[in-house]
Amino acid sequence: MPSMIRTLIILFILLSTCLLPCHRSRAGDFGKPEELVAKATAVYKSFMQDPNMSWFREHVVKAKGIFIVPQMLRGGFIIGGSGGSGILCAQDFDSGRWSYPAFYTMGSVSLGLQVGAEASEIILLVMTDKGLNAMLSTEFKLGGDVSVAAGPVGGTAKVQTADIIAFGRSQGVFGGVSIEGAVIAPRSAWNMEYYGAPVSPADILIRQNVANPQADPLRNALPRPGPRVRPLGT
Numbered sequence: 001m002p003s004m005i006r007t008l009i010i011l012f013i014l015l016s017t018c019l020l021p022c023h024r025s026r027a028g029d030f031g032k033p034e035e036l037v038a039k040a041t042a043v044y045k046s047f048m049q050d051p052n053m054s055w056f057r058e059h060v061v062k063a064k065g066i067f068i069v070p071q072m073l074r075g076g077f078i079i080g081g082s083g084g085s086g087i088l089c090a091q092d093f094d095s096g097r098w099s100y101p102a103f104y105t106m107g108s109v110s111l112g113l114q115v116g117a118e119a120s121e122i123i124l125l126v127m128t129d130k131g132l133n134a135m136l137s138t139e140f141k142l143g144g145d146v147s148v149a150a151g152p153v154g155g156t157a158k159v160q161t162a163d164i165i166a167f168g169r170s171q172g173v174f175g176g177v178s179i180e181g182a183v184i185a186p187r188s189a190w191n192m193e194y195y196g197a198p199v200s201p202a203d204i205l206i207r208q209n210v211a212n213p214q215a216d217p218l219r220n221a222l223p224r225p226g227p228r229v230r231p232l233g234t
Contacts (some may be wrong), residue, residue, distance in 0.1 A: 033194040034214050039070040040087045041218040043121050055152040061223040065090040065126035069106055072120040083107035090205035098222045100215050102204040103190040120170035131163035136201050139185040
């Protein structure tokens with residue numbers, strides 16, 4: 001019995017140690033919102049230049065929104081957790097303008113035998129009204145409230161249909177990027193800090209009645225739709 005108790009205590013300590021960094025990553029993986037925007041801009045440009053992201057380059061112009069998580073951290077022992085912060089820009093197909101960014105957190109907990117740590121760059125293309133409306137809510141789950149599919153990578157890219165198409169790059173012990181079941185929620189404090197007033201995601205993304213010139217390099221890098229481009233899923 002004493003040896004069993006010691007084993008349980010050791011497992012509890014290891015579990016607590018592994019989950020703590022994930023919790024911190026959700027709360028503040030970047031010190032300031034402008035740092036997150038700058039890093040998201042760099043990650044987006046890197047995806048656009050990646051030779052394996054041909055489907056991404058061809059279809060980003062048709063997306064209703066683009067959600068960029070520059071650093072999704074994951075670590076665990078027996079129970080794995082993941083977390084990060086991201087920004088979302090929405091496209092107005094009438095004016096051809098992209099909104100300024102709204103700030104979000106993204107996190108999940110998954111069960112399984114997992115040992116290691118992983119840092120991933122993730123971009124979600126929001127392809128339907130249902131997907132965009134979910135981003136305007138207080139919280140939603142990928143794969144539960146909206147459908148999500150892995151984005152095609154490489155020369156075998158095939159057409160995908162889902163509310164959200166996910167692309168990711170990662171290095172570490174875990175292989176690949178899994179976001180099924182991840183929870184996304186607005187980061188209201190950072191939205192207010194970045195725009196200097198209480199604003200909702202709809203104010204930023206749909207009504208587009210706020211601005212911050214610091215995000216102009218990102219908006220200018222996003223593609224402009226042609227006269228006959230129609231978003232998927234409509």
